[in-house]
């Protein structure tokens with residue numbers, strides 16, 4: 001089986017990539033398999049810039065094809081926040097529960113019809129000697145008034161998808177992987193993959 005490295009330390013993303021890459025014939029490795037690898041600072045001003053920073057840093061270190069995901073939640077009533085700051089919205093320690101509480105508090109006075117939001121996912125693919133490419137996907141929905149469901153990760157319990165008529169955290173993993181921002185972005189990345197394979201991916 002071919003091996004693909006995803007430059008993430010997020011266990012929720014890692015699980016989703018494992019599921020989505022399996023049918024493509026790729027075994028997924030992430031930075032959770034290399035816990036000593038340093039954190040890459042997300043200093044970009046867009047999801048794409050941050051995805052490129054992560055993909056290139058890890059690709060240079062490993063000399064291999066690497067994919068990175070930079071994603072987040074964009075809420076219209078908050079002028080696009082938390083956006084690229086989604087992971088650290090309630091503080092540097094990246095706490096999903098605190099992040100959701102902060103969003104729910106900020107939206108408390110916002111009526112149901114003004115709670116539209118979308119998840120955004122930028123994927124960057126980098127390989128030695130290749131120009132890095134990015135693709136993106138989105139998933140539309142709205143922000144609930146309280147948490148629902150226990151699946152998924154991040155903001156999934158407060159994000160309602162009209163497409164499935166459920167909170168994202170109420171979806172089975174295979175359902176989320178049909179409609180998610182990450183799935184839509186990966187679909188676009190699929191056809192680019194073969195041209196980034198370096199030969200070191202055959203394990």
Ligand SMILES: O=c1nc[nH]c2c1ncn2[C@H]1C[C@H](O)[C@@H](COP(=O)(O)OP(=O)(O)OP(=O)(O)O)O1
Nearest residue numbers: 008009010069070071072073086087153154155156
């Ligand atoms: O499907 C999703 N369902 C719920 N929440 C999500 C999703 N996708 C991204 N999110 C949230 C989680 C985190 O608050 C932020 C990502 O931040 P982001 O910097 O890309 O990831 P991260 O720091 O957790 O891991 P890493 O940079 O190592 O990939 O957006």
Ligand SMILES: [Mg+2]
Nearest residue numbers: 010042070087
């Ligand atoms: Mg991050």
